[in-house]
Amino acid sequence: MSARITASVFTSHVPxxxxxxxxxxxxxPYWQPLFAGYELSQEWMRGNIPDAIVLVFNDxxxxxxxxxxxxxxxxxxxxxxxxxxxxxxxxxxxxxxHPDLAAHIAHSxxxxxxxLTIVNRMAVDHGLTVPLSLMFGQPDAWPCPIIPVAVNVVxxxxxxxxxxxxxxxxxxxxxxxYDESLDVQVWGTGGxxxxxxxxxxxxxxxxxxxxxxxxxxxxxxxxxxxxHVEYLREAGxxxxxxxxxxxxxxxxxxxxxxxxxxxxHRFYHVPASNTAVGHLILxxxxxxxx
Amino acid sequence: MAIDKPYLDIPGTTVFDAAQARxxxxxxxxCMSLMQADNRERFLGNERSYLDEWDMxxxxxxxxLDRDMNAMIALGGNIYFLAKIGATDGKSFQQMAGSMTGxxxxxxxAMMIGGGRSIDGNREVGETS
Numbered sequence: 001m002s003a004r005i006t007a008s009v010f011t012s013h014v015p016x017x018x019x020x021x022x023x024x025x026x027x028x029p030y031w032q033p034l035f036a037g038y039e040l041s042q043e044w045m046r047g048n049i050p051d052a053i054v055l056v057f058n059d060x061x062x063x064x065x066x067x068x069x070x071x072x073x074x075x076x077x078x079x080x081x082x083x084x085x086x087x088x089x090x091x092x093x094x095x096x097x098h099p100d101l102a103a104h105i106a107h108s109x110x111x112x113x114x115x116l117t118i119v120n121r122m123a124v125d126h127g128l129t130v131p132l133s134l135m136f137g138q139p140d141a142w143p144c145p146i147i148p149v150a151v152n153v154v155x156x157x158x159x160x161x162x163x164x165x166x167x168x169x170x171x172x173x174x175x176x177x178y179d180e181s182l183d184v185q186v187w188g189t190g191g192x193x194x195x196x197x198x199x200x201x202x203x204x205x206x207x208x209x210x211x212x213x214x215x216x217x218x219x220x221x222x223x224x225x226x227x228h229v230e231y232l233r234e235a236g237x238x239x240x241x242x243x244x245x246x247x248x249x250x251x252x253x254x255x256x257x258x259x260x261x262x263x264x265h266r267f268y269h270v271p272a273s274n275t276a277v278g279h280l281i282l283x284x285x286x287x288x289x290x
Numbered sequence: 291m292a293i294d295k296p297y298l299d300i301p302g303t304t305v306f307d308a309a310q311a312r313x314x315x316x317x318x319x320x321c322m323s324l325m326q327a328d329n330r331e332r333f334l335g336n337e338r339s340y341l342d343e344w345d346m347x348x349x350x351x352x353x354x355l356d357r358d359m360n361a362m363i364a365l366g367g368n369i370y371f372l373a374k375i376g377a378t379d380g381k382s383f384q385q386m387a388g389s390m391t392g393x394x395x396x397x398x399x400a401m402m403i404g405g406g407r408s409i410d411g412n413r414e415v416g417e418t419s
Contacts, residue, residue: 015383061370065322066315086325086377154370156307196369198360200302201387202398204406229296233413237303238369271402273384
């Protein structure tokens, strides 16, 4: 008996999406096509609620200022407050952690040569709560515990694609060595193409995004070799968040010699505020009922 | 040996690297202080005197007073920190980002609805589309 990974979910985490949801604007013409793209996802989620989610995201100058900038941090707390990012906290449930599994992952992953920072107090911002809203809607409580993995993608240089892919593999090893029968999903968030600063703000590169999604599905090892400057140049300075998708992708079984994942859902939409929104659900094939 | 920075020729873009972050340390930390409601109130009550409590350069303070986002970025600011000033002023990310492009709010919003700024002609300085 051990824990296993059942699926990975990938989604952008634009703050304006959270605001649109919280303010009841999902049916407005601007937002309707975006939320329509997640209807299938919410239906899939209802039938596939895991025992825990390892949620890879980045903090946007909320819990971490310039005083401390951990490259990779894992939350081992029992709960996480929803942050006030300057507009007041989002009206969403507090996030419950999974301290036992999180501590196990921290222990295992550090012993696999990733020097994680361990965090026991952290307010979580839109980077973590917007993906939850997109996948779960607006419940009174989130339906499962969350283990946050925060990645520095704000101050350059950020970790390389290869390092992120390898961290995903290490997280998989950690989960599979946990002695309890749990179904776990790994989520990667952020992106896709966007730039929020300077005269080039508003950049969107749909061709880059489509190729990124294709390669993420079919050849993540190749994608991991893409240098940072290509993200910055081709898809905008803030698109570098996409390296976090490689962590979730690295946790899938095909990178450990098992069959390729199935594509449950794929969606792309421009714009949400300044940003291109991309979304994928990948599932492990041939999982037996535990 | 100097560090290779292959991103310096991307037009209209300042990469927030370790050197920029060092330059903008106090500017960004001032922004963090605006996450507290009482600090937002004090700042709006007397911007100059609030800024004078921080070890920022005169140019950084002036860029904040002018709400000149491009100047703040050049002086070491990062958008996720500067967004706290926008939140204090009641501005969205789209209004802040748009303010750096020389376009009006309506023009910028229309560009985004039309699919965003094209990459063609925007890959490197001097490129023609």
